[in-house]
Amino acid sequence: MDTPLDIQAWRAIYRNMSEPFLLEEKLPTRDPFVLFDLWFRDVATHRELSFEELNAVCLSTVGRDSRPSSRMVLMKAYSTKGVSFYTNYDSRKGVQLSENPNASMLFYWPKVHRQIRIEGEVEKLPMEAAVAYWNSRPLASRIGSKASKQSTTIPDRQFLEDRKAELEKLAAEQGEEAISKPESWGGFILIPRYFEFWQGQSDRLHDRIVFEKDSDVWTLKRISP
Numbered sequence: 001m002d003t004p005l006d007i008q009a010w011r012a013i014y015r016n017m018s019e020p021f022l023l024e025e026k027l028p029t030r031d032p033f034v035l036f037d038l039w040f041r042d043v044a045t046h047r048e049l050s051f052e053e054l055n056a057v058c059l060s061t062v063g064r065d066s067r068p069s070s071r072m073v074l075m076k077a078y079s080t081k082g083v084s085f086y087t088n089y090d091s092r093k094g095v096q097l098s099e100n101p102n103a104s105m106l107f108y109w110p111k112v113h114r115q116i117r118i119e120g121e122v123e124k125l126p127m128e129a130a131v132a133y134w135n136s137r138p139l140a141s142r143i144g145s146k147a148s149k150q151s152t153t154i155p156d157r158q159f160l161e162d163r164k165a166e167l168e169k170l171a172a173e174q175g176e177e178a179i180s181k182p183e184s185w186g187g188f189i190l191i192p193r194y195f196e197f198w199q200g201q202s203d204r205l206h207d208r209i210v211f212e213k214d215s216d217v218w219t220l221k222r223i224s225p
């Protein structure tokens, strides 16, 4: 902490990028879900643009106390309804979302200098979807999720290791099916009413195209960077 990092020098990598402009007349679609799909496919299918966990998204929630909190989750699916992820309903985010369904998601894909903001309300996904997804996960992930009462205070790391060992023993004795989905583990879908597509530009005149939903109709506008 004694020698401050030169953050400007670290950012130098971005300086010579030539980003495409995001122009209204050249948008391939006026449907924000389709545009999201196009941008996601773009980073997902071009190896040189891809990086691990490009479906990682920052999720912000605000509970009854009006204090926002953010954390990363993994987007598991998206459709013309919304964007879904899985978590523990008893976790901090789960409790906040039960108190206030409003949430915001932020994707950031640095190699293409793009971010997407999505805001809306969440709904719980059907339990059958959670069971199907739970059963598709590798055993180690299921054990890890089941070993953790997410967001609760624990005495030490050993507490988790002991719980993991118990569950591994259970799976060895009774088969993988014994590692069943915890009651509190499930999915949410964020149903958007606001999208912002942000295309960064080296000169800081970034493009920001916003879609807002008003009585089922999406309107488009450009906002200043």
Ligand SMILES: Cc1cc2nc3c(=O)[nH]c(=O)nc-3n(C[C@H](O)[C@H](O)[C@H](O)COP(=O)(O)O)c2cc1C
Pocket (backbone or CB within 6 Å): 053, 056, 069, 070, 071, 072, 073, 074, 075, 085, 086, 087, 088, 091, 092, 093, 094, 150, 151
């Ligand atoms: C890249 C990344 C992906 C993550 N994906 C998830 C996820 O899909 N679901 C989840 O519950 N936590 C996920 N986490 C852990 C969360 O960031 C967080 O630590 C946890 O959900 C507890 O948050 P909370 O106490 O605010 O509820 C992920 C963390 C990272 C860094």
